[in-house]
Amino acid sequence: xxxxxxxxxxxxxxxxxxxxxxxxxxxxxxxxxxxxxxxxxxxxxxxxxxxxxxxxxxxxxxxxxxxxxxxxxxxxxxxxxxxxxxxxxxxxxxxxxxxxxxxxxxxxxxxxxxxxxxxxxxxxxxxxxxxxxxxxxxxxxxxxxxxxxxxxxxxxxxxxxxxxxxxxxxxxxxxxxxxxxxxxxxxxxxxxxxxxxxxxxxxxxxxxxxxxxxxxxxxxxxxxxxxxxxxxxxxxxxxxxxxxxxxxxxxxxxxxxxxxxxxxxxxxxxxxxxxxxxxxxxxxxxxxxxxxxxxxxxxxxxxxxxxxxxxxxxxxxxxxxxxxxxxxxxxxxxxxxxxxxxxxxxxxxxxxxxxxxxxxxxxxxxxxxxxxxxxxxxxxxxxxxxxxxxxxxxxxxxxxxxxxxxxxxxxxxxxxxxxxxxxxxxxxxxxxxxxxxxxxxxxxxxxxxxxxxxxxxxxxxxxxxxxxxxxxxxxxxxxxxxxxxxxxxxxxxxxxxxxxxxxxxxxxxxx
Amino acid sequence: xxxxxxxxxxxxxxxxxxxxxxxxxxxxxxxxxxxxxxxxxxxxxxxxxxxxxxxxxxxxxxxxxxxxxxxxxxxxxxxxxxxxxxxxxxxxxxxxxxxxxxxxxxxxxxxxxxxxxxxxxxxxxxxxxxxxxxxxxxxxxxxxxxxxxxxxxxxxxxxxxxxxxxxxxxxxxxxxxxxxxxxxxxxxxxxxxxxxxxxxxxxxxxxxxxxxxxxxxxxxxxxxxxxxxxxxxxxxxxxxxxxxxxxxxxxxxxxxxxxxxxxxxxxxxxxxxxxxxxxxxxxxxxxxxxxxxxxxxxxxxxxxxxxxxxxxxxx
Numbered sequence: 035x036x037x038x039x040x041x042x043x044x045x046x047x048x049x050x051x052x053x054x055x056x057x058x059x060x061x062x063x064x065x066x067x068x069x070x071x072x073x074x075x076x077x078x079x080x081x082x083x084x085x086x087x088x089x090x091x092x093x094x095x096x097x098x099x100x101x102x103x104x105x106x107x108x109x110x111x112x113x114x115x116x117x118x119x120x121x122x123x124x125x126x127x128x129x130x131x132x133x134x135x136x137x138x139x140x141x142x143x144x145x146x147x148x149x150x151x152x153x154x155x156x157x158x159x160x161x162x163x164x165x166x167x168x169x170x171x172x173x174x175x176x177x178x179x180x181x182x183x184x185x186x187x188x189x190x191x192x193x194x195x196x197x198x199x200x201x202x203x204x205x206x207x208x209x210x211x212x213x214x215x216x217x218x219x220x221x222x223x224x225x226x227x228x229x230x231x232x233x234x235x236x237x238x239x240x241x242x243x244x245x246x247x248x249x250x251x252x253x254x255x256x257x258x259x260x261x262x263x264x265x266x267x268x269x270x271x272x273x274x275x276x277x278x279x280x281x282x283x284x285x286x287x288x289x290x291x292x293x294x295x296x297x298x299x300x301x302x303x304x305x306x307x308x309x310x311x312x313x314x315x316x317x318x319x320x321x322x323x324x325x326x327x328x329x330x331x332x333x334x335x336x337x338x339x340x341x342x343x344x345x346x347x348x349x350x351x352x353x354x355x356x357x358x359x360x361x362x363x364x365x366x367x368x369x370x371x372x373x374x375x376x377x378x379x380x381x382x383x384x385x386x387x388x389x390x391x392x393x394x395x396x397x398x399x400x401x402x403x404x405x406x407x408x409x410x411x412x413x414x415x416x417x418x419x420x421x422x423x424x425x426x427x428x429x430x431x432x433x434x435x436x437x438x439x440x441x442x443x444x445x446x447x448x449x450x451x452x453x454x455x456x457x458x459x460x461x462x463x464x465x466x467x468x469x470x471x472x473x474x475x476x477x478x479x480x481x482x483x484x485x486x487x488x489x490x491x492x493x494x495x496x497x498x499x500x501x502x503x504x505x506x507x508x509x510x511x512x513x514x515x516x517x518x519x520x521x522x523x524x525x526x527x528x529x530x531x532x533x534x535x536x537x538x539x540x541x542x543x544x545x
Numbered sequence: 546x547x548x549x550x551x552x553x554x555x556x557x558x559x560x561x562x563x564x565x566x567x568x569x570x571x572x573x574x575x576x577x578x579x580x581x582x583x584x585x586x587x588x589x590x591x592x593x594x595x596x597x598x599x600x601x602x603x604x605x606x607x608x609x610x611x612x613x614x615x616x617x618x619x620x621x622x623x624x625x626x627x628x629x630x631x632x633x634x635x636x637x638x639x640x641x642x643x644x645x646x647x648x649x650x651x652x653x654x655x656x657x658x659x660x661x662x663x664x665x666x667x668x669x670x671x672x673x674x675x676x677x678x679x680x681x682x683x684x685x686x687x688x689x690x691x692x693x694x695x696x697x698x699x700x701x702x703x704x705x706x707x708x709x710x711x712x713x714x715x716x717x718x719x720x721x722x723x724x725x726x727x728x729x730x731x732x733x734x735x736x737x738x739x740x741x742x743x744x745x746x747x748x749x750x751x752x753x754x755x756x757x758x759x760x761x762x763x764x765x766x767x768x769x770x771x772x773x774x775x776x777x778x779x780x781x782x783x784x785x786x787x788x789x790x791x792x793x794x795x796x797x798x799x800x801x802x803x804x805x806x807x808x809x810x811x812x813x814x815x816x817x818x819x820x821x822x823x824x825x826x827x828x829x830x831x832x833x834x835x836x837x838x839x840x841x842x843x844x845x846x847x848x849x850x851x852x853x854x855x856x857x858x859x860x
Contacts, residue, residue, distance in 0.1 A: 081709075087626040087819055088582075096584045172590055220628040236627050236634055237815055238807030263709060264811075265802045271696045272709025272805060397818075427576040427820060435580060435587050449586075465588055 072279065073524065073543050077257035080538070081269050081281035085237055085262045091219035092210035093165055093174045098447065098534045103260060105535035106242060106253075107148075108210035108225035111139055111158070114451050118356060118532040120204055123250075124153065124211050124226060125192075134199035134487070135182075137207075141190045146247040147213045148230035155186045160214035162194065177206040177450065200484070201492060202452040228253040228539040237262055242538070254527070254542030266399075273520060280525065282536055284518040285400065286342040292520045299519040301530030302346055302355050305445035306456075307401070309392065309408060309510035312440055314470035317390075322382035324507035328368035330375035330415045331408065331510050340403035344516035350500035351446070351456050353514040355532035359453040361497045364504045375415045387416025393432075393439040396423035401443045404512065408443070434468050445515065451533050453496040454483075460503060469509060476502045552844075556837050563833040564616075567826055568609050577601075578625050578820035599625060612826065622823035626816070631827045635812065639831060640714055642808040644721065645801070646793045649728035649735075653789060657736040661743025661782075666770060668748050683737035688796050692730040692803035699726055709805045727804040731796040735789050742785050746778040780847050780854075787843030791836040 072078060084099035092108045095101055113123040122128065125139040145153040162184045167173035180203060182195045196203060213224055223231045228250065229242040240260040244253045261278055263269045266285050272278045274293050289298055309327070311318040318324055337345045346354050349364035379387060390412075392405045402423060409419035424432070433439035448455035458464055460471040461480050476499060483495035504511070519528050527540040579595040580587050596602050600611070615622055621631035664676055700708035706726060712719040750756065751774055759769045798810030809828055816824035848854045 079710075085815060087815060087821075089628050096582060096586050171594065176586075234627075235637065235807060236624075236629075237638075237811045261709065261805065263805045264815075265805075267693055268696070268709060268803050268805050271693070271700060275696075275700045275704075275708045275710065277707050277709035277805075425576060425818060427581040427818065430584055430587065431576060431580045434585055435592075466585070 075257070076255055076543065077259065078255060078279040078522075078525065078538075078541065079259045079261055079277065080536075081272055081278040082240075082260045082262050083264055083266070083269065083283060085264070086234060086240055086260075087236065089220050090223040090231070090234070092212070092223070092225070093161075094220070102534050102536050103240060103242075104223065104225075104231075105227075106229040106258075106538050107223060107227045107231050108212075109227050110208040110210055112204060112207050114205075114208060114531055114533060114535075116529045116531050116537075118358065118451060120208070120451075123208075124158070128204075134201075135196045137194045137196075137204070138187070139192045139194070141192065142249060143190060145226055145249045147226055148224045148245055149213065149216070150247075151213055153211065153213075153226060155189055155192050157214045158192045158211055159184050159186045161209075161211045162192075164212075165209055175206065175209055177203070178209075199487075201486070201489070202450075202454050205450045205452045205455075208450070229258065251539070253539040255538065258538050279522040280519065280528070280541070282517060282519040284520050286344045286516065286518060289342065289344070289518050289520075296520045296522055299521055299528045299530075300344070301517040301519070302353065303445070303447075303515045303517045304353050304355055304532050304534055305447035305514065306348055306351055306353055307345075307404065307443070307445045307512045307515055308351075309405075309512065310442050310444060310446070310469050311509050312437065312469055313472065313508065314437075315440055317382070317384060317388055318441065320382050321506055322378045323384065324510075325368070326375040326378035326382065326415070327412070327417075327510050328507045329371045329378065330412055330417070331368075331512070332370040332411055333512050334370075335411070336404055336407045336512055339407050340400055341513075341515065344518065345513040346516070347513050348511050350504040350511055351460065351509070352453065352496075352500050353456075353532075355514070355530070356448075356451070356453065356456070357532075358493060359456075359496045359500075361500050364500055367504045368507070372414050379415065379417075384416075387418065389418040389420065391420045391422050391440045393422045393424055393429065393442040395426045395429040395444060397426045398444070400515070401445070405443045408510075437468050437470060447534060453493075457483075457496060457499050457503075460499075460508060471503075471508050473502065473506060473508075552841055556834075556841075559837050560830060560833055564612075564826060564830055565609060567829045568605065568612070568822075571820070571822055571825070572605055576820050578822060581820040582625060612823075616830075621827045624816075624821055624824050626819045626821045626824075631823050634824065635809070635827055635831075637714070638807060638809045638812050641720075641806060642794065642797055642801070642810065644714070645724050645728055645731070645797055645806065645808060646790070648721070648724050649731040649793050649797075650786075650790055652728055652732040653736045653739055653793075654786065656732070657739035657743065660736075661740040662747065662770065662775070664740060665744045665747035665751070666767070668744065680737050680741055684734050684741070686734060687799075688730045688734065689799045689803050691733055692727060692800050695726050695730055696804065711804070711806050723804075724806070727797070727800045727806060730800050730803070731793055735792065735796070739782065739785060739789065743778065743782050746781055747774055750774045750778045776850060780851050783846050783850065784843050787839040790839040790842075794832055794835060 086100045086103060088095050088097045088100040090100065090104060092104060095104065109123045111123060111125040112120045115121055124142055124145055126142045128137050128139045130137055141155060141158060147153060162181070165173060165175040166178040166181045166184065173179045180196050180200055182197045185193050187193055210225055212219060216224055228245055228248045230245040232241040232243050234240045239262065242258045244256045261272070263272060266288060269281065270288050270291055273281060273296065292298065311324055313319060333347050337343055347365050348354070349367045350361065352360050354360045379385065392408065394401050394405045396402060405421045409421060412419050433442050457480065459466045460476060461467065462472045462477050479495055479499050479502060483492055483499065486492035486495055517530065521528055524544055525541060526544050527542045529537055529540050531537065578599060579592045579601065582595065583591055600608065612622070623629065624631055624634050627634055696708040699705045706723050711723050714720050756769055756774060759773060760766060794810070797808060798814060801808040801810040809831065812824065813828045816828065
């Protein structure tokens, strides 16, 4: 009898807890309508598919996803515009010496760091020297190896002298200027950008707030919260439920399901998706085989099947948003022609085709899908494809760094907004030449491009380099994927850059 | 006393084994933390420098030893990825997962015990087939699918909560309400399993001679079920529930992802793929502790229910 009473009591307790929970929930509902909306508090929530699981120190940050967000927090002497130009930022103006080796920067006065300190010439010199590797074995920022000296001339002038003339070096001076000797950058970063860093909770959220003492055009929004959600389905759910207001890099397959509260802004990603071929491994050491693969590839079908029709076809290692360098005429170097592919294969000594593997990082579903479409297309010319999905880290270690792969589908981007950043990796001796491209013409052209004194010549040489890659079928070039951003109606001002950043300072509520 | 001592020794041995095996496992699988951290910017010199900095160049036993030393002095190390002390990083995640686990365990117990008994009581009745079907269905649906379904139904259609907007434990009422839905997704298959388990042990017990005797002597069926059968049938169920307590944590890994809850499961997945050893190691130890604690609790409870277990007898 006693036990039965206990059981009853327990049941009652649980029931009341559950019902209490319900009541509590509906109570919250009521409260929600009285708590101000995000439009009223002038803040937004941005959905992110990747966590910022990295050092937040901009000189040590490795991951593109981290840079993309922290672009709002940090600035360099110059900064990029959406058109791909560089404009003065923390430097008010600069001049280049006649021997093209020394930049003289006049610093902007009255720039404040997020911690309230004023930016000084000492901070600039400290930051640049730190990137150049002062006191360390190697430069923190690779390109800064080109620096010979960084000197402070007076309180508002700093000179940067290069070892040799380098027309594109300015692009690297977008690197963040930090307060000298501040040691907390790893987890509590301090910069000069339009937003200041507030907090990060791993696998959860990053919070930025408007920086009131910003020197330039202030941000419209008062607060931006980035919510991490690595699962595409739950991300869509969060869009539909109203949990997030903006989400970039939306998988194309989800674009149709965003619902009527959102609209899509379409830009192009600054990367080149291709079937990258290991040029040192048979049969891809044979140019005929590589060309055959190009002819056997129906790129439009890849866009249609794996990207819902979104994307811009490319024919070499350059993406259209770097419009100054992009050579449109290369896009159709190889049209889809399986007959021609079979002929070339026969000519190369593979009349019955061969077997090949495509290594693909499994965390990128769109690359996996692309590999699957390719496998189908290559079957038509007698090539049997085995797809090897691997973890991202394994891909980096084995395929990219170890160059131990036959072919791989990935997107390759540029670390800076220059043609050089895209094309230098295919020089025979380049450390990141993961496809083992060896072409003496290419090496010569690249050296000429570096030595070119006027811009027009240089641009032409960069186009010649792209043509070299296309004609030698260094890789099977596919496309520059579309960058889809879902934006809640009532918000505007999303702009795209030719580098991987998400600028939130221009985003605002309408009306 | 002797029992407690035995348990403690077992705990220590389990923890040592688990933590060492985790260490060793990471030595075997491919993927190096330094390369993982540097990504496509990894050059040989950079990787080497970072390996040195992280102490990865020492032999396995030395690394394990220094980790153990740190563990006993309360220092779990720094996260490679987040450059933050592991303790500070994980504390809020542990709290979230603990709440999620307890909530879904509560649901399992509250739902499955009465349902299990009822279905045993009416075993062989006209609704039996339907019951078995529903039960089978609930067991078969994977939690992530249930999770998406629940988010859609309660989040998008009914708007009872906002999927993807976990309020955080600073608002305990709202947070618990949010957790009800993921807890349900985790609880459903386990509750169905518990019902089936309870039902079959009760039915087996009901067919034993002592039950037949009791009933033939004029006791009513319900009374016999409640006073005699349940006690005997409960021991394996309690053990099963202890396993459940451990398995909920595994279920929460996926469900946390679906509902966007910043818990231990998501941290575990992220830190494994990022090869963030100090974080993985700490989480594994927490989970092992959890499993051992659940086992001990089940053992103690079993001894309460069936005193024969105490003197080492067999049932």
